[in-house]
Amino acid sequence: SFSHTCFHVAPYESYIALAERLNVSTPGDFAKKTMLVTTGAEAVENAVKMARAFTGRSGVIAFSGAFHGRTLLGMALCGKVNPYKKSFGAMPAEVMHAPFPNEFHGVSIAESLSVLENMLRSSIDPERVAAIIVEPVQGEGGFVAAPTEFLQALRKICDTHGMMLIADEVQTGMGRTGKLFAFEHAGVAADLVCMAKGLAGGFPLSAVSGRAEVV
16 A cells, blocks of 8 residues: 555545545635645645636745745745855745744834735735735744734735635644644634644655635
8 A cells, every 4th residue: 555655646545534634624614625745845835836826816925034945936935045045046936025023023013014015005916916825933933923913914815805825834733833733823714724744743745735626
């Protein structure tokens, strides 16, 4: 029996069993589907691809201090130049960054949301934005939790403008914050959830779970 292989080449039962379990476990009162891949960065890239394909838009908004992987799109989404982007040349286009609320850096929730709203007025048409991607707790950014009010505001902004909200739970998922997913502490459901690391305890396995019509 297979444990983890290329599903579209060789479908196997354990893939289906895990996907069904994640469909039930991932927050959100809507039908879900799950795609299994190999790494956290691969999960992030596929979530962005799904959001772009579903919305027909190409822009993506991430946050300062964020870490989303070391592939090219993952690096573009990262909110730090050094050490992640330095020396690698041009990054993929249509990725923008808003400030992440961080009281240690003097950035309030109101200031972060104000800059984000201003970006959507002056820098990019919200109808060109496919998704906002956020870590509910920034890991590489200093172990900074996104405030509940902030995550709830992102959900409202995405709903208002028809954007997908992507939760990068690669580092925070699988019970690491006291709930299965860190987003649950805010009472918010993301459209797409990326997970890896704790999902398989070191086995090269990651997943994207989310709205059935998007995945």
